[in-house]
Structure formats: C-alpha cells, structure tokens
Amino acid sequence: xxxxxxxxxxxxxxxxxxxxxxxxxxxxxxxxxxxxxxxxxxxxxxxxxxxxxxxxxxxxxxxxxxxxxxxxxxxxxxxxxxxxxxxxxxxxxxxxxxxxxxxxxxxxxxxxxxxxxxxxxxxxxxxxxxxxxxxxxxxxxxxxxxxxxxxxxxxxxxxxxxxxxxxxxxxxxxxxxxxxxxxxxxxxxxxxxxxxxxxxxxxxxxxxxxxxxxxxxxxxxxxxxxxxxxxxxxxxxxxxxxxxxxxxxxxxxxxxxxxxxxxxxxxxxxxxxxxxxxxxxxxxxxxxxxxxxxxxxxxxxxxxxxxxxxxxxxxxxxxxxxxxxxxxxxxxxxxxxxxxxxxxxxxxxxxxxxxxxxxxxxxxxxxxxxxxxxxxxxxxxxxxxxxxxxxxxxxxxxxxxxxxxxxxxxxxxxxxxxxxxxxxxxxxxxxxxxxxxxxxxxxxxxxxxxxxxxxxxxxxxxxxxxxxxxxxxxxxxxxxxxxxxxxxxxxxxxxxxxxxxxxxxxxxxxxxxxxxxxxxxxxxxxxxxxxxxxxxxxxxxxxxxxxxxxxxxxxxxxxxxxxxxxxxxxxxxxxxxxxxxxxxxxxxxxxxxxxxxxxxxxxxxxxxxxxxxxxxxxxxxxxxxxxxxxxxxxxxxxxxxxxxxxxxxxxxxxxxxxxxxxxxxxxxxxxxxxxxxxxxxxxxxxxxxxxxxxxxxxxxxxxxxxxxxxxxxxxxxxxxxxxxxxxxxxxxxxxxxxxxxxxxxxxxxxxx
Ligand SMILES: Nc1ncnc2c1ncn2[C@@H]1O[C@H](COP(=O)(O)OP(=O)(O)OP(=O)(O)O)[C@@H](O)[C@H]1O
Numbered sequence: 001x002x003x004x005x006x007x008x009x010x011x012x013x014x015x016x017x018x019x020x021x022x023x024x025x026x027x028x029x030x031x032x033x034x035x036x037x038x039x040x041x042x043x044x045x046x047x048x049x050x051x052x053x054x055x056x057x058x059x060x061x062x063x064x065x066x067x068x069x070x071x072x073x074x075x076x077x078x079x080x081x082x083x084x085x086x087x088x089x090x091x092x093x094x095x096x097x098x099x100x101x102x103x104x105x106x107x108x109x110x111x112x113x114x115x116x117x118x119x120x121x122x123x124x125x126x127x128x129x130x131x132x133x134x135x136x137x138x139x140x141x142x143x144x145x146x147x148x149x150x151x152x153x154x155x156x157x158x159x160x161x162x163x164x165x166x167x168x169x170x171x172x173x174x175x176x177x178x179x180x181x182x183x184x185x186x187x188x189x190x191x192x193x194x195x196x197x198x199x200x201x202x203x204x205x206x207x208x209x210x211x212x213x214x215x216x217x218x219x220x221x222x223x224x225x226x227x228x229x230x231x232x233x234x235x236x237x238x239x240x241x242x243x244x245x246x247x248x249x250x251x252x253x254x255x256x257x258x259x260x261x262x263x264x265x266x267x268x269x270x271x272x273x274x275x276x277x278x279x280x281x282x283x284x285x286x287x288x289x290x291x292x293x294x295x296x297x298x299x300x301x302x303x304x305x306x307x308x309x310x311x312x313x314x315x316x317x318x319x320x321x322x323x324x325x326x327x328x329x330x331x332x333x334x335x336x337x338x339x340x341x342x343x344x345x346x347x348x349x350x351x352x353x354x355x356x357x358x359x360x361x362x363x364x365x366x367x368x369x370x371x372x373x374x375x376x377x378x379x380x381x382x383x384x385x386x387x388x389x390x391x392x393x394x395x396x397x398x399x400x401x402x403x404x405x406x407x408x409x410x411x412x413x414x415x416x417x418x419x420x421x422x423x424x425x426x427x428x429x430x431x432x433x434x435x436x437x438x439x440x441x442x443x444x445x446x447x448x449x450x451x452x453x454x455x456x457x458x459x460x461x462x463x464x465x466x467x468x469x470x471x472x473x474x475x476x477x478x479x480x481x482x483x484x485x486x487x488x489x490x491x492x493x494x495x496x497x498x499x500x501x502x503x504x505x506x507x508x509x510x511x512x513x514x515x516x517x518x519x520x521x522x523x524x525x526x527x528x529x530x531x532x533x534x535x536x537x538x539x540x541x542x543x544x545x546x547x548x549x550x551x552x553x554x555x556x557x558x559x560x561x562x563x564x565x566x567x568x569x570x571x572x573x574x575x576x577x578x579x580x581x582x583x584x585x586x587x588x589x590x591x592x593x594x595x596x597x598x599x600x601x602x603x604x605x606x607x608x609x610x611x612x613x614x615x616x617x618x619x620x621x622x623x624x625x626x627x628x629x630x631x632x633x634x635x636x637x638x639x640x641x642x643x644x645x646x647x648x649x650x651x652x653x654x655x656x657x658x659x660x661x662x663x664x665x666x667x668x669x670x671x672x673x674x675x676x677x678x679x680x681x682x683x684x685x686x687x688x689x690x691x692x693x694x695x696x697x698x699x700x701x702x703x704x705x706x707x708x709x710x711x712x713x714x715x716x717x718x719x720x721x722x723x724x725x726x727x728x729x730x731x732x733x734x735x736x737x738x739x740x741x742x743x744x745x746x747x748x749x750x751x752x
Pocket of ligand 1: 170
C-alpha cells in the first residue's frame with residue numbers, strides 16, 4: 001500500500017514541472033531517491049489507470065521517502081474505486097522486496113537536467129514579410145504633386161504654400177497618405193505609413209489629421225464636444241481632459257519637437273494642441289474639457305490615462321521638475337488666486353491618477369511605430385490602444401515608421417486588436433533606402449588604438465572641410481550657416497568621455513544623454529540649436545489671434561512664462577553663436593603662438609581658398625579630389641578665419657576662449673536617433689560605435705541628408721578606408737536588402 005502510494009507521488013513529482021521542481025528541491029540532500037527508469041518506462045507517469053500487473057509487479061522501489069511527502073499526498077488523494085483491487089492489496093513480503101530492483105540515485109538537480117526535461121520553446125524565427133511591391137499604381141499614387149492637387153482645407157493649403165512655396169510639392173509618402181485620406185477614407189482607418197528617414201512623414205500624418213479634425217461636422221462630433229451637452233457631459237468636461245486625437249512618440253525630445261511643430265500649424269488652422277512636454281506631465285494636469293490633439297510619449301500617456309498603476313502621487317511629489325515649475329508660481333500670492341482652480345484640478349487628478357479620458361478619441365497616431373510596437377514597448381503601447389478601443393472602437397489607428405522589421409509585421413498579423421482589421425500599407429518607394437544625398441565615409445581603426453582621439457581628429461577635419469565649403473559659397477554670394485555634427489556613441493559613458501576629450505581640445509560640444517539635466521526639466525533647451533525650428537518657412541501668426549479652442553488663457557500665460565524662464569536658462573547655457581571677433585582671434589593666435597612676441601609660432605590666419613590651395617599642393621592628386629584632400633590632411637597648423645581647427649597643444653591655452661561658443665558638435669546615443677528633424681546645418685553624422693543593427697544604422701545615419709539635402713555619414717572602425725567618399729547609392733542597396741529582415745543581431749557589413 002505504501003509502495004503504491006509513493007509510486008504515484010514520485011510519478012507526479014517527476015512529471016508535472018512545477019511540482020517536480022518543488023519536490024526535487026525539497027528532497028535534494030539525499031533522503032529522497034527515485035528511479036529514473038520508472039519515468040522513462042512504458043507506464044506513462046500521468047496515466048492514472050492502475051497497472052494490471054499489480055503494485056508489486058516490477059514497480060520500482062522508492063526508499064527513504066520522507067513522511068512529509070507521503071502525508072502530503074496521502075492515501076486519501078486516490079478515490080477508493082480507482083485503486084487496484086479496490087483497496088485490498090496483498091502484503092509485500094520481505095522476499096518480494098528483496099527481488100525488486102534497487103533504486104538508482106536521482107541525478108542531482110541541475111539547470112542542465114531541467115533543460116533536458118523541459119526544452120525551451122524554439123526561438124522565434126521571424127518570417128520575412130516583404131514590403132508591398134512598387135507597382136505602377138503605387139508609383140502613380142506616390143508621385144510628388146502640388147499641394148493643391150489634394151482637397152485639403154484652404155488654411156492647411158495656405159500653410160503648405162507658405163512653407164514650401166506655391167510650386168512646392170508633396171513628398172512620395174505625403175502623396176500616398178493624402179491620396180488615401182482625402183477627401184474621405186474607409187473608416188476605421190488602419191494604416192501603416194512608411195517612408196525613408198527625412199521624407200516628410202510628420203506632415204504625412206498631420207495634414208490628414210488636421211483636415212479631418214477641422215472638417216468633422218459639429219453635429220457628427222462626439223457628444224462631449226457638440227454644442228448640446230447633457231449635464232453629465234458638462235460635468236465630465238469639467239473634470240477631465242478629453243482629446244480627439246492622440247499622438248505617441250518614443251522619446252521626450254521627439255515629442256517636444258512634434259508638439260512644437262503641431263502647435264505652429266495649429267495656430268493657423270485653429271486647433272488646440274497640448275504636448276506633455278515635461279518628463280512628467282504637468283502640462284496636462286491643469287486642463288480639462290475638449291482638446292483636439294494630445295501628444296506624449298507612451299509612458300506619459302499611460303500615466304495620464306490611469307493605466308500605469310505603479311505610478312504614485314509620492315513619486316510625482318518628489319519630482320523636483322514639475323514641483324519647481326509649479327511652486328515658482330504658486331508661491332506668488334498674486335497669481336496663486338488665479339490658478340486656484342487649475343491647482344484644484346491638478347491635485348484631484350493626481351489623487352485619482354487619471355487626467356485624460358478617451359471618450360472622444362477618434363485618431364491614434366503612433367510615430368516611430370517599429371519602436372513603440374517593438375519588443376521593448378509593445379506591451380505598453382498595446383495597453384493604450386486596447387484601452388481606447390474599448391471605449392472608441394471606431395478610432396483610426398495610423399502607424400508611422402521609417403523601417404518595418406518583421407517583428408512589426410508579425411505583430412500586425414497576430415495581435416488580436418491589430419489583426420482584427422488588416423492594415424493598409426502606404427509605403428513610399430524609397431522605404432528602406434538611405435537618403436539619396438547621403439555620402440558615406442568609412443574610417444578604419446587607427447594604429448594608435450585610441451578611438452576617441454581618432455574621432456576628435458576626424459571631427460576637426462570635417463569642420464575644416466565644411467568651413468572651406470562655407471567660405472567658398474559665401475564668396476559666391478550664398479550665406480550658409482556654420483555646419484554642425486552629430487556624433488553617436490553606444491553608451492552614456494563614451495558620450496561623456498568623448499565630450500571631455502573635445503573640451504580639452506577646445507571644441508565646444510553638447511553631450512546629450514538620458515540623465516541630461518535640461519532634458520529632465522522638460523525642455524529640449526540648447527539641443528534646440530541643432531533642431532529645425534518648427535516655424536521655419538512660416539509667417540508668425542498675428543499675436544492677438546487666439547486659438548478658438550485653446551485652453552484657459554491664464555494657464556497659457558503660465559506656460560508662456562515658464563517657457564520664457566526655461567528658455568533663458570537654456571540660453572545661459574549656450575551663448576550666442578558668433579564668429580570669433582578680430583580681437584578674440586588675435587588673442588587666440590597669440591596664445592597658440594606662445595605669446596605675442598615670442599616669434600616661435602607656426603599659426604597664422606588664412607582663408608578658405610588659401611587653405612584649399614595649400615592643401616592642393618601637398619595632396620596626392622591621383623587619389624583625392626580637392627574636397628577630400630582636406631579630409632586626408634593632418635590637423636592643420638593654421639587657423640582659418642572661418643573655423644578653428646585646434647590641436648591638443650592649442651586647446652590647452654585657448655580653452656577658455658573657445659568654450660563659450662555655441663556647440664557645433666552634439667554627442668549622444670540612440671536616444672536622439674529617432675524621428676528628430678535636425679536643422680539643415682547638420683551636415684554630418686559620425687558613428688563612433690557600430691550601431692546595434694541595421695535599423696539603428698538607418699535611423700542614426702538618417703539624421704543627416706534630410707529632405708533631399710546633401711549630408712554625410714562617417715562610420716568609424718569599419719572598412720579599410722577605401723570606401724571613403726563612396727556615395728550612398730551602393731550603401732543604400734545593401735541596406736535595402738537587409739533592413740526588412742532585421743529584428744536583432746549584429747550590423748551587417750554590407751549595409752554599412
Ligand atoms: N513636401 C515637402 N517639401 C519639402 N520639404 C518637406 C516636405 N515635407 C516635409 N519636408 C521637410 O522634410 C524634413 C523632414 O521631415 P520629417 O521630420 O517629417 O521626416 P520624417 O520622414 O518624419 O523623418 P524620420 O523618419 O527621421 O522621422 C522637414 O524639415 C520638413 O520640413
């Protein structure tokens with residue numbers, strides 16, 4: 001009897017994974033021994049039928065079963081009628097016992113053993129999901145057209161004419177999007193909008209969004225916004241913010257830039273926009289009632305929607321960023337009264353941990369969808385989509401991306417919500433290609449072995465090269481802004497190390513990492529000097545024109561004042577961008593030459609043409625073009641009057657003089673590789689470390705060469721230098737071939 005009972009216990013223990021684990025662990029140490037043969041034998045361990053041969057016929061023996069184990073399952077765990085012989089078992093004699101095989105000791109419990117018994121499921125091998133073929137129809141739909149070929153509202157059309165001129169044309173991805181959404185579209189929309197970096201995807205989703213928000217007939221509006229509100233709706237309007245559209249971005253920097261751009265456009269078309277510009281969400285806290293567009297990162301959106309249960313009031317209170325911002329005003333008696341109501345709303349919402357209702361949401365735009373629906377963020381993003389879908393099943397979803405990895409396509413086909421309505425893929429023919437005007441340059445590892453010194457050296461060359469080009473253009477009557485460079489590293493530590501090296505060389509730079517103070521305060525700050533201004537090309541709207549749907553003017557004023565203070569702080573961090581004055585230059589020259597009258601200096605002021613001429617004389621004519629000669633030259637011992645090329649010895653003495661200049665070099669990580677629209681002055685992207693994969697490469701490189709402008713990407717530590725100066729055409733081909741097949745893994749050599 002005891003034997004049968006222990007047999008079953010051991011069988012259960014050995015086959016049901018969690019139990020087996022518990023028991024194996026509990027009995028490790030020697031008291032419990034089981035015979036492994038019994039598990040692999042013909043009698044299936046989960047087979048509850050009694051053996052016809054009876055309990056003693058070849059049944060393995062378990063010796064030393066602790067009392068606790070038998071009492072745990074006990075005899076009562078068997079129903080009486082299931083027992084063989086209805087519970088009457090012949091007593092096992094000592095002789096019978098002696099004939100039974102001796103139990104073999106159980107193999108010690110190891111991870112390996114566990115792995116063998118429960119092999120992990122096969123790793124996910126993504127299928128490849130080819131992008132839609134570029135057909136004659138796609139070509140036609142994506143061909144650039146004048147903006148007035150689409151039936152958008154006149155105010156939007158005016159804006160486009162202002163920005164890109166009356167002869168301006170849409171980009172391919174904008175044509176695809178406008179053709180699909182205007183004047184009407186099959187609702188609810190499920191659209192995947194794809195185009196290469198810098199191809200104008202922001203407008204490709206904002207134009208149809210604004211058009212439809214603006215043209216929706218007020219009678220057809222959700223009840224909370226319509227003119228005839230019930231008392232409940234009125235109450236809800238007073239309690240909570242009710243956006244009609246939501247735009248999600250992966251980073252605060254991108255969110256702030258998109259918000260600034262959307263606000264600029266909305267000043268003209270009269271739509272209300274709120275961006276959760278803070279790393280927390282003070283911008284939303286005060287506000288209630290209808291709103292047209294709410295922008296935020298996935299995380300902040302989850303918080304304001306009340307989906308982030310982890311978030312606590314204490315955490316918010318402890319955060320100095322928004323508390324400082326608020327206290328600055330609330331400690332002032334005269335304004336305190338004015339904001340009492342706003343404060344009340346904020347505090348109440350903080351307590352109930354939900355600021356935003358989805359009752360009116362008609363549009364959800366997911367920018368950089370391959371990140372937000374990628375392995376790291378998919379769960380959070382899907383929780384937002386599901387939350388909205390429950391209340392607003394008719395909401396339109398638009399996914400925007402420059403790269404479509406198979407994991408995204410897989411999700412679109414397998415996720416219950418996303419697969420419920422197939423996504424229409426509006427993908428521009430240039431998708432998965434590098435921008436046409438991007439030149440690639442490979443810098444092999446130097447023998448010195450000091451990568452960061454090599455990088456500093458290369459940066460000097462790039463600055464000198466751009467300086468000469470700028471000077472030559474200036475002579476031809478074209479004013480060109482000083483060029484800027486973005487350097488991507490793989491770690492914050494390397495960003496800081498490189499920044500230090502450049503500081504030591506007197507090369508003013510901005511190191512931007514996740515823990516950057518300005519970033520945490522909720523501003524892009526001095527980073528703004530690298531970004532394209534949101535209102536570039538647009539006339540400023542008249543001051544008195546106030547947005548009709550805009551929120552409380554007092555709160556707007558608060559925002560404006562806060563912005564002014566934060567801007568002033570940012571400005572203090574970055575002094576004005578000016579050329580060296582005559583005086584400064586002379587001083588610098590004197591320093592570099594070891595003192596005014598030392599007579600030992602090798603430095604002089606030369607202009608760009610002279611620099612080119614001198615370089616021409618020394619360069620190897622067979623290999624290099626006049627432009628690339630600059631790049632091949634050792635750091636100059638001259639100071640051009642355009643840009644300063646510093647050497648270590650120069651930098652030591654000139655440090656103080658140069659550091660006040662606005663940084664022309666931005667050093668960062670992949671944090672800034674997504675979506676940000678950098679100013680045309682950003683001529684070059686430098687990749688210090690190998691990007692994580694080819695997608696990462698495409699996005700980093702794509703910060704230059706935007707909107708059809710020329711740009712260059714300098715890749716360190718790859719190639720043998722022979723690829724120098726090769727155009728992006730060949731490079732792009734490689735990228736195109738592999739980019740759609742990458743989920744994770746190493747960067748493909750061919751793609752770089
Ligand atoms: N029709 C157009 N004509 C000329 N320039 C345009 C047009 N549409 C957009 N641009 C410009 O192209 C630049 C890049 O636009 P945008 O930032 O939207 O690119 P993107 O495709 O979103 O890039 P990324 O993939 O890096 O996010 C912007 O400076 C924008 O002003």
